[in-house]
Amino acid sequence: MSVCQESTADFTELWHAQVIAVLDLLVKNKQVDPEKWSRALGAELDQRQSDGATDDDANYYDAFLTALGMMLEKSELASRAEVDERESDWRAAYLGTPHGQPVALKN
Amino acid sequence: MSTYDSEKVAKLHRELHSHLPSEPALRLKALETVLVEKGFLAADGVDKWLEDYSENVGPMNGAKVIAQAWTDPDYAMRLEQDADAAFVEVVPTAPHNYNLRAVFNTPQVHNLIVCTLCSCYPLGLLGMSPSWYKSAEYRARAVRDPRGVLSEFGTDLLDDVEVKVWDSTSDRRYMVVPSRPAGTDDWSKDDLANLVTRNSMIGTVRDLSPVGGAG
Structure with a gap:
């Protein structure tokens, strides 16, 4: 594969931009140390490469999200249990909201 | 019979x-x-970040900075000495904490940027890096075989041109300043900026010679 193949779009999916935004904001607010983050992302990418993952954007952003989740749990900013619970809440909200209406969590 | x-x-x-x-x-x-x-x-926070990104961030910022450096030797010197401060002179909305270093191509030297660890890149200045920049293949081969990588981008260097590969980190980012193409002496800064590409600021493209005229 040639390394120069690329899409011209900055982000192919909205959540790709959003996960970059979350990380960038946490770094700017000094809640995430950029050096620790680089190491964490690098380790996740290396692990995936060893496991034979595809070398593309989809894998990169999945690695990014996984590494971010693990780092935030380790630093006690967001535990896995808390995120699991909110993920379940959002899933229920999406499935329970009629088409065309805004989706929101119930308080 | 199917059930309903x-x-x-x-x-x-x-x-x-x-x-x-x-x-x-x-x-x-x-x-x-x-x-x-x-x-x-x-x-x-995230919505505001996305709005700011779409309005203020992208390769056009680096292109403006490079066009300024091409037309103002004093500015080029300031860019070489303190790239963060020089960037803000031209792009006031730019963040000033990237510890950015501008590396200048010359007839004898070609610069290439990579992040071997993960994907460090001056996102807030130049926008998101291209997909290939984040790939394991580029991160490995840019150091091991830079001329081979450059050749795949259509950049074939003469043997007497030295290739310098700069490895970005979380506290040091780089931007290549390509050489100003010949035949652009009377061009405006806007026209010059239009010549500068994202890949040339990473270093995978060297020659920015215009195909047609300005404007």
Whole structure:
């Protein structure tokens, strides 16, 4: 594969931009140390490469999200249990909201 | 004979029309919700970031800086000495904490940027890096075989041109300043900026010679 193949779009999916935004904001607010983050992302990418993952954007952003989740749990900013619970809440909200209406969590 | 289960059909209908995000998108939404609830992120933080990114961030910022450097030797010197400060002179909205270093191509030297560890890049200045920059293949081969990588981008260097590969880190980012193409002496800064590409600021492209005229 040639390394120069690329899409011209900055982000192919909205959540790709959003996960970059979350990380960038946490770094700017000094809640995430950029050096620790680089190491964490690098380790996740290396692990995936060893496991034979595809070398593309989809894998990169999945690695990014996984590494971010693990780092935030380790630093006690967001535990896995808390995120699991909110993920379940959002899933229920999406499935329970009629088409065309805004989706929101119930308080 | 098939059975008709109205509840099952209704459930399927809801699922089809609910715009349920993909699994990673849903996971991120949950993560963001937790961070907002705990006060680590503002409720509108991500939306504002995306708005700022779309309006103020991208390769055009670097292109303006390079066009300024091409037309103002004093500015080029300031860019070489303190790239963060020089960047803000031309792009006032730019963040000034990237510890950016501008590396200048010359007839004898070609610069190439990589992040061998992960994907460090001056995102807030130049926008998101291209897909290939983040790939394991580029991260490995840019150091091991830079001329081979450059050749795949159509950049074939003469043997007497030295290639310098700069490895970005979380506290040091780089931007290549390509050489000003010949025949552009009377061009405006806007026209010059239009010649500069994202790849040339990473160093995978060297020659920016215009195909046609300015404007």
